Amino acid sequence: LENGDEISLYYLGRRYNYYVYDKKIVDANDVEYITKKYNQPNLTLQTCWPPGTTLKRLLVFAKPR
Numbered sequence: 001l002e003n004g005d006e007i008s009l010y011y012l013g014r015r016y017n018y019y020v021y022d023k024k025i026v027d028a029n030d031v032e033y034i035t036k037k038y039n040q041p042n043l044t045l046q047t048c049w050p051p052g053t054t055l056k057r058l059l060v061f062a063k064p065r
Contacts, residue, residue, distance in 0.1 A: 001060050007043065018043045018062035025049050026057050033059050040064075 001007070007018045026033060034044055041064050049058040 001045075007045075007062050009043070017064065019065045020060055020062045022061040024059050024061075026059060028054055028057055030057070033061075 001020050001023065003020055003022070005020045007020065009016045009018065024033070034046060043062040045060040045062070047058050048054055049056040
């Protein structure tokens, strides 16, 4: 995913559209980004980095437009 990409989520029959605005690679034990409180709706996707390892995390941040 890259900046500007659209992510669509469906929840309870309703569609929610988010747009990627940032991404970061962080240490596996850095949970600051997934526990952070936001003043507006925000979506954080998390996966392992590099793929297939548990060394780091790739975080993708998106917000509604």
